[in-house]
Amino acid sequence: MRYNITLKVFFTLLSCIFVSCSSDTPTEPEEPGSPFNLIFNVENGALKFEVWSATANELKYGYNEIGFKVFNNGVEQKNGYVIFNPIMYHGIGGPSHAMPVRDKFLYNNETGLFHGYVVFLMYDTTAFFAVDYNYNNSFFIDSVVFQIGFNERSQIKVWDNFVTEKTYVLTLLSPLSPGKGQHDFELMLHSTDDMMSYEEVNNAEMFIEPKHSSGAGSVNNLNPVSTGGAKYLGRINLDKTGLWQITDSISYNGLTLTKTPPPKFTFNIN
DSSP: OOOOHHHHHHHHHHHHHOEEEEEOOOOOSSTOOOOOOOEEEETTTTEEEEEEEESOSSSSSEEEEEEEEEEETTTTSSEEEEEEEOOOEOSSSOOOOOOOOOOSSSEEEETTTEEEEEOOOOOOOOOEEEEEEEEEEEEEEEEEEEEOOOTTOOEEEEEEEEETTTTEEEEEESSOOHHHHHHHEEEEEEESSSSSSSSESSSSSEEEEEEEESSSOSSSEEEEEETTTEEEEEEEEEEESSEEEOOOOOOOOTTESSSSSSSEEEEOOO
């Protein structure tokens, strides 16, 4: 990112002059069957970025599947990539850190978008985010300040491993609000050693254990396996109403990454 905190404050005050961020009524994309909706535009002169989401009607705490349309002088760009790397600032002069995000959003012909994801690790009304919109390292809209919404269903687990000297981020993708029965159990795993850049961790081994508040477990669960792009897919069976905890022990190249006890996800089944 090519600015400091002083520039961000200046940009915030003058954003209505230099950059237009508008929130439009969500519209259906042209591509049939696409789940994406337009959530807002960012414009500066002849350059416009449309921000689309398949997750919500705004950027939110947790996992966001998003995409971009890029227009220069009214002409839509469909080659190359978009870089979108938001930084969270905890007050002026306070600490800052990045988010797990696709390193390059490549154009996807099926969605008609430069397609990828971002995981917003925290929700804090006293903090703010800023980002440069970058198309092909050729066109930029710099230092755009924004906020995110809160998603009470999101679950993210973060821990340090002193052997690898890395911090790990385990993000729940689904289910977010499960009912009684069997569900796909999808997660993302990232690592970082500086909180400013994140690596997608693929081909780790995961071992899950669903446990009901009564002490009972369940059968027909499948440990999540790597499907690429930091994603892991398994299966859980929440066969009783009440409180469930799903622990996830993770190893990579023979080394245990998780702490004892391992991270756990909680579901209250009605």
